[in-house]
Amino acid sequence: GAVVSQHPSRVICKSGTSVKIECRSLDFQATTMFWYRQFPKQSLMLMATSNEGSKATYEQGVEKDKFLINHASLTLSTLTVTSAHPEDSSFYICSGRVSSYEQYFGPGTRLTVT
Amino acid sequence: DAKTTQPPSMDCAEGRAANLPCNHSTISGNEYVYWYRQIHSQGPQYIIHGLKNNETNEMASLIITEDRKSSTLILPHATLRDTAVYYCIVRVATSGTYKYIFGTGTRLKVLA
Numbered sequence: 001g002a003v004v005s006q007h008p009s010r011v012i013c014k015s016g017t018s019v020k021i022e023c024r025s026l027d028f029q030a031t032t033m034f035w036y037r038q039f040p041k042q043s044l045m046l047m048a049t050s051n052e053g054s055k056a057t058y059e060q061g062v063e064k065d066k067f068l069i070n071h072a073s074l075t076l077s078t079l080t081v082t083s084a085h086p087e088d089s090s091f092y093i094c095s096g097r098v099s100s101y102e103q104y105f106g107p108g109t110r111l112t113v114t
Numbered sequence: 115d116a117k118t119t120q121p122p123s124m125d126c127a128e129g130r131a132a133n134l135p136c137n138h139s140t141i142s143g144n145e146y147v148y149w150y151r152q153i154h155s156q157g158p159q160y161i162i163h164g165l166k167n168n169e170t171n172e173m174a175s176l177i178i179t180e181d182r183k184s185s186t187l188i189l190p191h192a193t194l195r196d197t198a199v200y201y202c203i204v205r206v207a208t209s210g211t212y213k214y215i216f217g218t219g220t221r222l223k224v225l226a
Contacts, residue, residue, distance in 0.1 A: 001160065004157070006157075032211050034213065034214075036216075042218075043201065043216045043217065043218050043219050044158070044201070044216045045216070046213055046214065046215070046216075049208075049209075049211060049213060051211070057209060091155070093157050093158070095157075097211070097212075100212065101146070101163065102160070103160075103214065104160070105150075105157035105158045105159070106157050107156055107157045108155065108156065108157050110155070
C-alpha cells in the first residue's frame with residue numbers, strides 16, 4: 001500500500017509558540033491531503049482538506065488562522081499550529097488520497113503544549 | 115455529525131470470528147462504508163470498503179444489509195494482533211472531493 005510519513009512524530013513546545021508538522025506521501029502523488037485531530041480515547045475529527053496549489057477547506061469550528069495548512073507540492077502538506085496553547089495538545093494525523101476510493105494515513109504526530 | 119454508531123467495546127476469543135456491527139441509518143445512496151483500524155498511537159490502517167454488495171479480502175469480510183442501514187465487519191479468525199479500535203466510516207462527497215466521517219469506534223480486545 002501507499003506510504004505516508006509525518007514529521008516530527010512527537011513535539012513538545014511552550015505555550016505561545018508555533019509548531020509545524022509535515023506530511024509527506026512517499027510513493028504516490030497526493031493532490032488531496034487531509035488533516036485530522038484526535039484527543040485521548042476519542043475518534044478522529046477531520047480538521048481540513050488540503051488541495052495542492054489551492055487554499056485548504058476547513059471544517060466548521062476549526063480556526064483557519066490558528067491552523068495554517070500549506071500544500072505546496074504533490075507530496076508535501078504542512079500544518080502549522082500558531083500560538084499554541086495547552087488545549088491544542090493532541091494527536092494530529094494526516095492522510096493522502098490515492099484515488100477516489102483509497103486514502104492512506106500517516107503515523108501521527110503527538111503535540112504537547114506546556 | 116457522526117453518521118455511524120458502533121458499540122464502544124467488544125471481546126473476542128483468539129481463533130474465533132470477530133463480528134463488529136455498525137449502524138449507518140442515514141447513509142445516502144452513493145456513500146460508501148469504510149472500515150479502518152487503529153492500534154494504539156498509530157495512524158489508521160485500511161481494512162475494507164463497500165457500497166451495497168458484500169466484500170471480502172485477505173483481512174476481512176464486509177456484510178452490508180440490503181437497505182444499507184447497517185453493516186458488519188467480520189474478522190474470520192481473530193488473533194491477538196487484531197486487538198485495536200475499529201472505525202466504521204462513511205465516505206461523503208463534498209466540494210469536488212470526498213471526506214471520511216469517522217464513527218466513535220469499537221475497541222476490540224482479542225483474548226488468549
